[in-house]
Amino acid sequence: MVNKSLWAALVAVSLTIGLAGCGSTPQDEFANVSTDKLYADAREEASAGNFEAAIKRYEKVEARASGTLMSQQAQLELAYAYYKTNERAQALAKIERFIRLHPTSPAMDYAMYLQGLINFNDDLGIFGRLSKQNMAERDQQASRDAYDAFKQLTERFPTSKYAADARLRMNFIVNTLAEGEVLVARYYYRRGAYLAAVNRAQVAVTEFRNSPAVEEALFIMARSYDQMAMPQLRDDALRVLKTNFPNSTLLSQGYQPVSKPWWQVW
Structure with missing residues (x-):
């Protein structure tokens, strides 16, 4: 029979070990590093392109220096580091939180610029990169979000110092949004959905009238109206096309055959 005193001692030791194990926490690798040193190291890592290492340090700085200007700066630099590591969701969450919590920050112009930049360079994904897909061929919501951020910045x-670049990007976004509408209109036209083609082309004409894509939008409208036996509307679209693009090759040559990339199945 087991000695009761020995059994009680073994149980007590086991409980002590178990409680010690439950109370243990992961060791903080930066526990002995001051916040100022940690911030300096984070910036150094970021400058060297080591954004993963920078993120770990900026996160610690943000938490330790909560409520200070250093914490605010760490939030901004965290958003940029997430952006550089293609972690778009985290980057946007961080920058949107900064804008919401610090509306009077002297760095607000940079925050808005970074918000636009994150959306402007939204990752196309592996198939987009392989096919060299341009911005007009993808979901346009990110481009619209980028435009809104840049617009708020410039206003x-x-x-x-970020306003000039923001304006250039806004012009580019307008052109890609218009081109996106025309791509959809072209798709509908070539499949005989003429009313749908007119509707999408009309968006490019009315919302992005200064974009080069308007030329093709007007041509699609004229051809679609012709297919729907609507000669007056066809002639109106042609008249606007000839007035604004008198040297348009579309008037003399129409659509030319386009070789499809390997990934395009329609």
Whole structure:
């Protein structure tokens, strides 16, 4: 028979070990590093392109220095580091939180610019990269979000050092949004969905009238109206096309055969 005293001692030792195990926590690798040193190291890692290492340090700085300007700066630099590591969701969450919590920050113009940049360079994915897909051939919501961020920046901070680049990007986005509408209109036209083609082309004409894509949009409208036996509307579209694009090759040559990339199945 087991000695009761010995049994009680063994149970007590086991409980002590178990409680010690439950109370253990992962060791903080930065526990002995000051917040200032940690922030300096994070910036150094980011400057060297080691964004994963920078993220670990910025996260610690943000938590330790909560409520300070250093914490705010760490939030901004975290958003940029996430952006550089293609972690778009985390980058947007971080920058949107900054904008919401610090509306009077002197760095607000940069925050808006970064928000636009993250959406502007939204990752196309592996098939987009392999096919060299352009911005007009993907979901346009990210481009619209980028445009809105850049627009707010240029309106609120017209003299910001980021405003000029934001305006250039806005012009590019407008052209790609218009091209996106025309791509859809072209798709519908070539499949005989003429009313749908007109509707999408009309968006490009009315919303993005200064875009080069308007030329093809008007041509699609004229051809679609012709297919639907609507000569007056066809002639109106042609008249606008000839007035605004008198040298358009579409008027003399129409659509030319386009070789499809390997991934395009329609």
